[in-house]
Amino acid sequence: MCRDRDFDLKHALPQNVDAPVQDLEIETLFEAITAGDRLIHEIARIAALTGAKVKLEEISYHQRALDDALRNPAVVRNEYEHAGEAIEREKSSTLASFVTLTPLVE
Incomplete structure (x- = not known):
């Protein structure tokens, strides 16, 4: 943006x-x-x-970006998918780090 x-x-x-x-x-x-x-x-x-x-x-700049996006909707959808996957991987990685680094209470 x-x-x-x-x-x-x-x-x-x-x-x-x-x-x-x-x-x-x-x-x-x-x-x-x-x-x-x-x-x-x-x-x-x-x-x-x-x-x-x-x-x-x-x-x-936003108007030009919007114009470009409207001309190339498949590219926008693809980029959005990749961004969503990256966000999910980051969330999973953060959760995994927390679980790995958190000592178990006995």
Whole structure:
């Protein structure tokens, strides 16, 4: 999503975000555009609710990326699959490390 850095899934949301999200029923929009995909939901939520400081050049970059994605949907699906697999492997690896390094209580 970002040309010069990785997208930060742990980006803190503004403190006052809950009221407008509820008032405008933005969660309904997120649910509709993400079709139940929790990862995409979280990305959309963070991007939409923290994007007020976006520069014009970043918007242009996003528009070009979207245009490219719309022209190549198979590539996007493939990349999404690979990203999901990598996230799952990382979760499994972290869990395995925790289980391996945690001493058994007798």
